[in-house]
Amino acid sequence: MTVTTRPSTPPGGRQQEGRAALLDAVLRFRALGLVVALVLLVTTTWLANSRFLSAQSIRDILLSAALTLLLACGMTMVVVGRGIDLSVASVLGLSAFGTATVLADHPGLPVPLAALVGVGIGAACGAVNGVVIAYGRVPALVATLGTLYVFRGLVYFLAGGSRISAGELPRGFLDFGTARVLGIPWLFLIAVAVLLTVGEFLRRHRAGRDLYAIGSHEEAARLAGIPIPSRLLGAYVVSGTLAGLGGVLYAARYGTVDASAGYGMELDIVAAVVVGGVAIFGGSGSVFGAALGALLLTVINNALPVLGVDPFWQRAVVGALIIAAIALDRLVALRLAASLRRRDADVH
Structure with a gap:
């Protein structure tokens, strides 16, 4: 009589399955916590001031969230690959001023062409970051901290203390900045479209999954044949491109643009990403949490x-x-490491 036995799962596979299950549980718990915190905050504020949930107030919140959400999508790709991009706010400012300048100096220029100029500025800045980090092997924190000041200094140099007012920009461009579809601002809908696209890319595209592998263990990713420099370069180019698009939308929304456009936004972008469950040490998290x-x-x-x-x-x-989000990520990492060590001891 022949006895058929089910092949046992190798210890390494069990470890990976346990790690993935625990990470998934933590991320779901964090997402639920964010939703609960959001509901409590909105409810408390509404009880203090009922106008907080007026139609105009909600539109203002969505408009403000659009730019943060847009830049957070690009930042997520970078952080998943164990990087950081502190220059996004400066790139946004440079793109916003560049787009506004082109439109003000060339009144007959089609708005989509001027928008492409702004997006192109962002992509170029992202490429600079990517080349320095991926091929120059400069730590991402140091490199993007430097380009933060370089790009912002370039905006101040080009502006020369001047600003571009709303009266110098095309009416259609400004109207688009506050236009709505069924009461929802166009800017927020664009941000949601980018969110869905980036989410799909990270979840299903090979290059997106490669970023998770790089963030989890760079040396293992290299041994697996993943082209690490090109993947990192692509992530920084996307981050810069979305910051450039954010600059175009910033100019459309606010109209008046000067050298301080987007100043200090990088803190909110990093906060949105890490609070949303994207591990600052790379390798886990999703753009939807961000x-x-x-x-x-x-x-x-x-x-x-x-x-x-x-x-x-x-x-x-x-x-x-x-700080709380980073501490939670570190705690989860330590618990995972301890769990894997215990399983190794049980196996052997």
């Missing part, structure tokens, strides 16, 4: 003034959220 983080940060920035909270504490809250 979207929840972006929405939560936007609501916080809009709700705290309504609640009469001092501006200092508004920034302190954002900083505290970043």
Whole structure:
């Protein structure tokens, strides 16, 4: 009589399955926590001021969230690959001023062409970051901290203390910045379209999955034949391109553009990503979690003034959220490592 036995799962496979299951549980718990925090914050603010949930207030929140969400999508791709891009706000400012300048200096220029100029500026800045980091092997934190100041300095040099007012820009361009479809701002719909595209790319496309592999273990990814430099370069180009698109939308929404456009936004972008569950050490997280983080940060920035909270504490809250999210990621990593060591001991 022949006895058929089911092949046992190798220890390494069990470890990977356990790690994935635990990570999935943690990320789901964090997403649920973000939703609960969002509901509680909105409810508390609405009870303090019923106008907080007026149609105009909701549109303002969605408009503010659009830019944060857009840049968070690009930042997610970079952070998943164990990188960081601190220059996104400076790239946004450079793109916004470049787009506004082109439109003001060439009145007959089609708006889509000017928008392409702004997006191209962002892509070029992202390529600079990518080449320096992926091929120059400069740490991402150092490289993008440097380009943060370089790109911002370039904006100040080009602006020369001047600004471009709304009266110098085409009416159609400005109208688009506040246009709505069924009450939802176009800018927010564009951000959602980018969110879905990036989410699909990271989940199903090979290059997107490669970024997770690089972030999880770069040496293992290299041994597996993953082209690490080109993947990292692509992630930074996407981040720069989306920051460039954010600059175009910034100019359309606000109309008046000067050298300080987007100044300080990088803190909110990083906060949205790490609070949304994208591990700052790379290898895990999703762009949809980052979207929840972006929405939560936007609501916080809009709700705290309504609640009469001092501006200092508004920034302190954002900083505290970043620290708490990183601490949680580190705790999860330590628990995973301890769990894997125990399983190894049981196997052997």
